[in-house]
Amino acid sequence: MEDTKSYLQAFAKLNTAMREKCPLVHNITNYVTVNDVANATLAIGASPIMADAIEEAANIASISSALVINIGTLNARTVESMIAAGRAANEKNIPIVFDPVGAGASAFRNKTTERLLQELKISILRGNLSEISFIAGVSASTKGVDVSEGDSANDAQAICQKVAKERNCSVVVTGKTDFVSNGLRLAKVDNGVALLSKVTGTGCMTSAITGAYAGASDDMFVAALAGVSSMGIAGEIAFEKSADKGTGSFRVSLIDALSQLQAETILKRAKIR
Amino acid sequence: MEDTKSYLQAFAKLNTAMREKCPLVHNITNYVTVNDVANATLAIGASPIMADAIEEAANIASISSALVINIGTLNARTVESMIAAGRAANEKNIPIVFDPVGAGASAFRNKTTERLLQELKISILRGNLSEISFIAGVSASTKGVDVSEGDSANDAQAICQKVAKERNCSVVVTGKTDFVSNGLRLAKVDNGVALLSKVTGTGCMTSAITGAYAGASDDMFVAALAGVSSMGIAGEIAFEKSADKGTGSFRVSLIDALSQLQAETILKRAKIR
Amino acid sequence: MEDTKSYLQAFAKLNTAMREKCPLVHNITNYVTVNDVANATLAIGASPIMADAIEEAANIASISSALVINIGTLNARTVESMIAAGRAANEKNIPIVFDPVGAGASAFRNKTTERLLQELKISILRGNLSEISFIAGVSASTKGVDVSEGDSANDAQAICQKVAKERNCSVVVTGKTDFVSNGLRLAKVDNGVALLSKVTGTGCMTSAITGAYAGASDDMFVAALAGVSSMGIAGEIAFEKSADKGTGSFRVSLIDALSQLQAETILKRAKIR
Numbered sequence: 001m002e003d004t005k006s007y008l009q010a011f012a013k014l015n016t017a018m019r020e021k022c023p024l025v026h027n028i029t030n031y032v033t034v035n036d037v038a039n040a041t042l043a044i045g046a047s048p049i050m051a052d053a054i055e056e057a058a059n060i061a062s063i064s065s066a067l068v069i070n071i072g073t074l075n076a077r078t079v080e081s082m083i084a085a086g087r088a089a090n091e092k093n094i095p096i097v098f099d100p101v102g103a104g105a106s107a108f109r110n111k112t113t114e115r116l117l118q119e120l121k122i123s124i125l126r127g128n129l130s131e132i133s134f135i136a137g138v139s140a141s142t143k144g145v146d147v148s149e150g151d152s153a154n155d156a157q158a159i160c161q162k163v164a165k166e167r168n169c170s171v172v173v174t175g176k177t178d179f180v181s182n183g184l185r186l187a188k189v190d191n192g193v194a195l196l197s198k199v200t201g202t203g204c205m206t207s208a209i210t211g212a213y214a215g216a217s218d219d220m221f222v223a224a225l226a227g228v229s230s231m232g233i234a235g236e237i238a239f240e241k242s243a244d245k246g247t248g249s250f251r252v253s254l255i256d257a258l259s260q261l262q263a264e265t266i267l268k269r270a271k272i273r
Numbered sequence: 274m275e276d277t278k279s280y281l282q283a284f285a286k287l288n289t290a291m292r293e294k295c296p297l298v299h300n301i302t303n304y305v306t307v308n309d310v311a312n313a314t315l316a317i318g319a320s321p322i323m324a325d326a327i328e329e330a331a332n333i334a335s336i337s338s339a340l341v342i343n344i345g346t347l348n349a350r351t352v353e354s355m356i357a358a359g360r361a362a363n364e365k366n367i368p369i370v371f372d373p374v375g376a377g378a379s380a381f382r383n384k385t386t387e388r389l390l391q392e393l394k395i396s397i398l399r400g401n402l403s404e405i406s407f408i409a410g411v412s413a414s415t416k417g418v419d420v421s422e423g424d425s426a427n428d429a430q431a432i433c434q435k436v437a438k439e440r441n442c443s444v445v446v447t448g449k450t451d452f453v454s455n456g457l458r459l460a461k462v463d464n465g466v467a468l469l470s471k472v473t474g475t476g477c478m479t480s481a482i483t484g485a486y487a488g489a490s491d492d493m494f495v496a497a498l499a500g501v502s503s504m505g506i507a508g509e510i511a512f513e514k515s516a517d518k519g520t521g522s523f524r525v526s527l528i529d530a531l532s533q534l535q536a537e538t539i540l541k542r543a544k545i546r
Numbered sequence: 547m548e549d550t551k552s553y554l555q556a557f558a559k560l561n562t563a564m565r566e567k568c569p570l571v572h573n574i575t576n577y578v579t580v581n582d583v584a585n586a587t588l589a590i591g592a593s594p595i596m597a598d599a600i601e602e603a604a605n606i607a608s609i610s611s612a613l614v615i616n617i618g619t620l621n622a623r624t625v626e627s628m629i630a631a632g633r634a635a636n637e638k639n640i641p642i643v644f645d646p647v648g649a650g651a652s653a654f655r656n657k658t659t660e661r662l663l664q665e666l667k668i669s670i671l672r673g674n675l676s677e678i679s680f681i682a683g684v685s686a687s688t689k690g691v692d693v694s695e696g697d698s699a700n701d702a703q704a705i706c707q708k709v710a711k712e713r714n715c716s717v718v719v720t721g722k723t724d725f726v727s728n729g730l731r732l733a734k735v736d737n738g739v740a741l742l743s744k745v746t747g748t749g750c751m752t753s754a755i756t757g758a759y760a761g762a763s764d765d766m767f768v769a770a771l772a773g774v775s776s777m778g779i780a781g782e783i784a785f786e787k788s789a790d791k792g793t794g795s796f797r798v799s800l801i802d803a804l805s806q807l808q809a810e811t812i813l814k815r816a817k818i819r
Binding site for chain 2: 577580584595598600606800
Binding site: 030031032033035036072073074075076102105106107108109198199200201245246247248249251252 | 312329
């Protein structure tokens with residue numbers, strides 16, 4: 001209870017501090033949602049840079065405040081850049097957020113996910129239950145890049161904690177309830193709406209704004225919590241404004257809400273247990 | 274006349290069935306409109322996955338319900354992935370929709386278009402008149418990736434039927450009137466508005482939602498008809514809502530309309546001859 | 547004073563002429579903002595084509611009315627295509643607009659920027675103060691791909707003129723005030739709003755619509771002026787309509803405003819000194 005209250009305070013405070021710092025966030029991400037990732041990063045108050053050429057990946061990572069790696073449309077070329085950027089980030093203790101999009105869906109994604117987890121020190125790992133289940137070694141039924149149904153919330157909490165302990169990082173499992181754990185601490189976030197799954201990139205954007213928070217914080221657990229709850233709150237606000245119009249309008253309202261999200265709204269709306 | 278009525282019924286029924294099935298649709302597509310393609314696919318009720326690495330293209334295609342190949346920004350690397358994914362799809366009788374973006378505009382596009390048609394069994398081929406004319410071997414005046422003016426509707430019907438027979442697949446030629454043929458059957462669709470050509474990716478989105486329908490149907494002619502008419506209807510609804518505001522708003526309303534398109538609206542609005 | 551008035555008249559006239567011509571504009575650009583670039587190009591009245599494969603880059607450039615090169619997410623493969631397309635454009639006297647995104651931020655970007663300027667005849671160079679300062683050889687403090695603060699407007703004018711003379715092209719330095727020079731002529735543009743920097747791709751879109759104007763003009767100075775002022779005016783209109791809603795809505799209104807921008811509005815709103 002005390003914890004919950006302190007997390008909420010820390011989250012709201014971090015939002016303000018991050019907007020003041022405007023951290024540079026290096027994204028090596030997929031080309032499907034990269035524009036939304038950039039706009040979400042700007043909206044939340046940070047400055048995005050996308051650079052995936054091996055010739056500059058390490059360079060750019062080393063001048064950034066955070067690195068976000070997303071394997072949504074990985075290929076042999078960009079995987080090497082992810083590794084190079086990740087090593088440069090690790091050398092300078094720049095936090096890395098890793099989004100293992102579609103882990104479990106192909107051998108190539110599985111192998112790359114494992115490689116990134118082995119070769120890099122990841123600060124925050126964020127995925128849906130199918131993806132994190134794959135990393136946990138739990139038999140998961142990944143169906144493409146969207147979460148498979150039929151996995152229960154109880155599993156999500158246990159898997160979140162297991163992976164956090166085993167991989168020694170903060171883990172976020174997104175779903176109806178989001179679970180955040182660093183192995184010691186655990187929080188549940190009840191923000192968000194189902195419609196978020198009908199817009200592509202809401203997961204990628206969540207990882208990106210988590211990177212923005214990570215780039216302005218020393219507490220990766222709080223940054224992870226802030227990222228996932230920010231997207232959930234923005235989703236709720238967008239839903240209230242535009243759900244009846246359709247998913248195109250909902251997506252516009254989502255960016256609107258992120259761009260106007262500040263401590264006051266966070267304190268009022270965040271549902272952290 | 275009977276045919277027309279039965280097509281309409283089949284289209285409306287397929288929309289409902291597809292939304293229930295939520296087929297996984299694998300897209301190897303261009304990076305210009307890929308985000309719209311993903312959001313249109315989600316809006317119409319299917320689940321998109323983008324994967325163009327040779328290491329996983331066949332893998333992902335083989336777990337999908339349909340494959341959509343779009344050469345809008347093809348390169349040597351992705352063409353090989355198109356072939357590999359296409360072969361995997363063919364082996365499992367997974368339908369392939371092929372969008373030959375800009376065929377006729379460069380030797381590389383021409384050669385790749387011919388290669389894909391030779392090496393793969395395509396279920397549905399969708400393009401504008403310039404593109405399909407190129408495939409027909411009719412001298413066309415492709416101007417970039419947008420359709421060239423001055424080609425008449427009579428040509429479109431003849432070319433549509435010619436290519437359908439020669440290539441043994443369903444062919445859609447989009448334009449003021451859209452023509453759909455599988456060599457035996459022919460339908461004309463009068464839905465749509467000219468403003469659709471002022472938003473990038475409306476052709477790509479048409480191919481993508483055609484893939485969604487194909488992934489939930491055994492009748493490729495009906496799936497092709499459903500795809501092109503769905504986009505036309507959504508365009509009309511978006512036009513009514515937002516044309517006076519400008520093309521940015523029109524595009525948002527287009528996704529809105531796709532996300533709310535259901536059998537009832539289809540039965541009311543589809544203009545199939 | 548006389549000059550200013552004639553520039554304004556030329557700009558308004560060019561807008562009309564460009565919309566009538568609908569020039570084909572070849573973009574080799576980054577995958578972050580490529581969709582916005584395509585939609586902005588369509589909105590302003592031109593026809594975009596994106597093609598970055600070495601197998602067709604020269605081909606496509608040679609059938610276009612302008613080429614826009616943007617190094618936002620450059621890599622070894624696309625840099626060669628930029629060179630090949632650029633040479634083909636130069637051979638046919640097709641104007642090239644070059645946007646050196648993030649010049650100064652990594653050795654790879656710096657080397658590529660210098661190479662493109664050396665090997666190609668550039669008609670219009672457009673960047674923010676950090677980027678153009680790097681090209682001027684002035685010590686700049688590039689922070690990622692967004693402009694660094696603390697550089698003064700006086701510097702911008704001097705640097706704009708210096709680079710225009712040294713590189714023998716029209717140069718645009720965007721900022722609170724935009725500076726346009728071809729070494730002989732100079733104009734200052736006061737259109738625009740700060741919120742434009744909170745949406746990704748507004749710089750890229752400015753370069754793209756500059757390419758559209760360049761593709762319909764013999765006067766690169768006027769084309770450069772038209773491009774930067776068009777985006778500024780559209781930004782103001784979008785701000786009036788949507789700034790209070792958030793950056794998602796602002797971005798939609800920006801494309802709306804571009805799509806409705808015509809001579810009358812230009813004559814009323816352009817602030818050229």
